[in-house]
Amino acid sequence: MSIKAEEISALIKKQLADYKDELSVDEVGTVTYVGDGIARANGLDNALSGELVEFQNGVFGMAQNLESTDVGIVVLGDYKGIREGDTVKRTGRIMEVPVGDALIGRVVNPLGQPIDGLGEIKTDKTRPVERKAPGVMERQSVSEPLQTGIKAIDALVPIGRGQRELIIGDRKTGKTSLAIDTILNQKDQDMICIYVAIGQKESTVREQVETLRKFGAMDYTIVVSAGPSEPAPMLYIAPYAGAAMGEEFMFNGKHVLIVYDDLTKQADAYRELSLILRRPPGREAYPGDVFYLHSRLLERAAKLSDELGGGSMTALPFIETKAGDVSAYIPTNVISITDGQIFLDSDKFYAGVRPAIDAGTSVSRVGGDAQIKAMKKVAGTLRLDLASYAELESFTQFGSDLDEATQAKLNRGRRTIEVLKQPLHKPLPVEKQVVILYALTHGFLDSVVIDDITKFQDGLFDYFDNNHKDLLDEIKKTGQLPDTAKLDAAIKDYADTFQASNK
Numbered sequence: 001m002s003i004k005a006e007e008i009s010a011l012i013k014k015q016l017a018d019y020k021d022e023l024s025v026d027e028v029g030t031v032t033y034v035g036d037g038i039a040r041a042n043g044l045d046n047a048l049s050g051e052l053v054e055f056q057n058g059v060f061g062m063a064q065n066l067e068s069t070d071v072g073i074v075v076l077g078d079y080k081g082i083r084e085g086d087t088v089k090r091t092g093r094i095m096e097v098p099v100g101d102a103l104i105g106r107v108v109n110p111l112g113q114p115i116d117g118l119g120e121i122k123t124d125k126t127r128p129v130e131r132k133a134p135g136v137m138e139r140q141s142v143s144e145p146l147q148t149g150i151k152a153i154d155a156l157v158p159i160g161r162g163q164r165e166l167i168i169g170d171r172k173t174g175k176t177s178l179a180i181d182t183i184l185n186q187k188d189q190d191m192i193c194i195y196v197a198i199g200q201k202e203s204t205v206r207e208q209v210e211t212l213r214k215f216g217a218m219d220y221t222i223v224v225s226a227g228p229s230e231p232a233p234m235l236y237i238a239p240y241a242g243a244a245m246g247e248e249f250m251f252n253g254k255h256v257l258i259v260y261d262d263l264t265k266q267a268d269a270y271r272e273l274s275l276i277l278r279r280p281p282g283r284e285a286y287p288g289d290v291f292y293l294h295s296r297l298l299e300r301a302a303k304l305s306d307e308l309g310g311g312s313m314t315a316l317p318f319i320e321t322k323a324g325d326v327s328a329y330i331p332t333n334v335i336s337i338t339d340g341q342i343f344l345d346s347d348k349f350y351a352g353v354r355p356a357i358d359a360g361t362s363v364s365r366v367g368g369d370a371q372i373k374a375m376k377k378v379a380g381t382l383r384l385d386l387a388s389y390a391e392l393e394s395f396t397q398f399g400s401d402l403d404e405a406t407q408a409k410l411n412r413g414r415r416t417i418e419v420l421k422q423p424l425h426k427p428l429p430v431e432k433q434v435v436i437l438y439a440l441t442h443g444f445l446d447s448v449v450i451d452d453i454t455k456f457q458d459g460l461f462d463y464f465d466n467n468h469k470d471l472l473d474e475i476k477k478t479g480q481l482p483d484t485a486k487l488d489a490a491i492k493d494y495a496d497t498f499q500a501s502n503k
């Protein structure tokens, strides 16, 4: 048997090449410190930032701080089973979560593991939790509405598919309720919803899941929850995990609504783990890259170009303020990253104006392009009506004789506020919103007593359901306002009988 020198050298070269490869993947380090959800290890010289590492006992971690002598690792799971001196292995992968249809209807933790007791989730698809956001060429501008079913939002601060709209307000101002009701309204709207609960009490999340289930919304919803008792790293990665699950659908041409409830708690978790990792604290003790924490997350919301299937992911990040202070560090950061904000005001909330949306400070910078034509027409003057009402109201408090025009403006303003109130779990289809707002802006409610407005409204919807389904269907199908003569006649018929029966 003859052996060729070249063959041998080729073999040796190949072995050497493979050997190196194996070494870099399987590189093993030693834990030198563990506590508070983080660990330090040395020997992981080639670890990459964000890389998944595996501890001796099978718990995973994510490499965060790469220093000259050691690596700071956030532990994804229970850190109490890890000891100093344990080995920790590189995996060569970055963290991934299971994705796909199998997750729909389930409640999972940020690792994608079920926490609803409904058994295993069978999917072989995974996606990295962190991913670069789609670039400029991969996107197109927002052009389709995302109907929240909430009059005050759809009329005044409309949201488009692919948009990022911040919902901001103090605790107990109805933020979470807005999210739940918006999800309820996505039934039959060809939308997959992901509700990411960050640091929310498990009992609260459970209640919300029950509500979603009761209204049939779990058929198209995934809930990702990292409770307050979970280690900080789990709260930190929860929104990225949710985004990864959403991207799977978006890149397959579907439409996704993702709610991050709330990013204040995520920022706090990130601050906690950064401080333990001994990163230098900056303003309000947050690390210097806390802006990037939220910007890289929210940039992943997109309306994809037609070449990429035209899917979308709409993000509703939540921020909880203290005493309405929107100028604190985290709120101003997130305001600057999003395409607008919906501000919930606790004074309004306690005065019974619910949802407590403050029309003066709430804006949507892109959604207007996505509003259906009919809604655009009827909602056009609403914002002005509300603004001039607010102005007049503060004047007229001091009482004095009011001229007729002022009185009329006050009347209209009061009725506008009344019409925009909405009870919990009663999202309203856009065609009905158009009808009531048309009635309002064309003066049909001016002579209705304020206390009767809810009754008038409910009756009007029943009347249209029973007698003018064609008009409702027309708005729904064409997006246009029907023949106004017909609309006027129908509303007048109803208003006359309403007034007669209320005499």
Ligand SMILES: Nc1ncnc2c1ncn2[C@@H]1O[C@H](COP(=O)(O)OP(=O)(O)O)[C@@H](O)[C@H]1O
Pocket (backbone or CB within 6 Å): 169, 170, 171, 172, 173, 174, 175, 176, 177, 178, 354, 355, 422, 423, 424
């Ligand atoms: N439109 C509404 N009508 C009546 N009650 C509401 C409305 N929105 C919220 N609530 C009630 O207000 C409370 C606080 O709401 P929640 O959504 O939990 O606020 P947040 O998430 O801002 O803390 C809840 O008990 C909820 O039932």
Ligand SMILES: [Mg+2]
Pocket (backbone or CB within 6 Å): 175, 176, 177, 261
């Ligand atoms: Mg809440």
